[in-house]
Amino acid sequence: GQNIDQPTEMTATEGAIVQINCTYQTSGFNGLFWYQQHAGEAPTFLSYNVLDGLEEKGRFSSFLSRSKGYSYLLLKELQMKDSASYLCAVPTSGTYKYIFGTGTRLKVLA
Amino acid sequence: GAGVSQTPSNKVTEKGKYVELRCDPISGHTALYWYRQSLGQGPEFLIYFQGTGAADDSGLPNDRFFAVRPEGSVSTLKIQRTERGDSAVYLCASSLIGGGASNEQFFGPGTRLTVL
Numbered sequence: 530g531q532n533i534d535q536p537t538e539m540t541a542t543e544g545a546i547v548q549i550n551c552t553y554q555t556s557g558f559n560g561l562f563w564y565q566q567h568a569g570e571a572p573t574f575l576s577y578n579v580l581d582g583l584e585e586k587g588r589f590s591s592f593l594s595r596s597k598g599y600s601y602l603l604l605k606e607l608q609m610k611d612s613a614s615y616l617c618a619v620p621t622s623g624t625y626k627y628i629f630g631t632g633t634r635l636k637v638l639a
Numbered sequence: 640g641a642g643v644s645q646t647p648s649n650k651v652t653e654k655g656k657y658v659e660l661r662c663d664p665i666s667g668h669t670a671l672y673w674y675r676q677s678l679g680q681g682p683e684f685l686i687y688f689q690g691t692g693a694a695d696d697s698g699l700p701n702d703r704f705f706a707v708r709p710e711g712s713v714s715t716l717k718i719q720r721t722e723r724g725d726s727a728v729y730l731c732a733s734s735l736i737g738g739g740a741s742n743e744q745f746f747g748p749g750t751r752l753t754v755l
Contacts, residue, residue: 533681562743562744570748571643571730571746571747571748571749572682572730572744572746573746574743574744574745577743616681616682618681620742625670625672625687625689625694625695625742626684626687626695626697626698627672627682627684627744628684629674629681629682629683629684630681631679631680631681632679632680632681
């Protein structure tokens, strides 16, 4: 079956670095997405990984290890506006049906 | 429009009533998705359209839920005989085409459905 696991909550300090992990189990693999969702708002796309390794995009980076079924999102130089939920999502193999994790609620403290 | 729009933004209804939720995707996007999101949870897949056809409706919880996209653009999610458990935020997303990074989904603001 398909399954995604993420920590429920994390807390970090403004200016710090935080790593949000995601482990997944799928029958095939078509890539992994990270979305950001502020409270009461729609999710917005952050990154997509289909090959192993690190993809860097400004303050945000995303890493993928297909052999381990593992990804992480790295947020650097945290800002208060980064307080949000971070959703890991994978499309099921051969389809466009997406499975989302429950999301990791990140609180950035001053 | 510039982004995905959904109407209404809020809908309060009574148990047993019928509701329709509308989604207007980004112009030119062939793929359209409906999700349901409860508090503290990630979006739960309901149905996916490629063009006018429902390519995957395996996430619809039961036959009270139905969705259409007659002209390959606007979609309507229809819920019959609403139940209190249907209360959630219903999200619509569209993407240009399936596969890879080009399948980045653009989400609408959602419709918050409350069934009393």
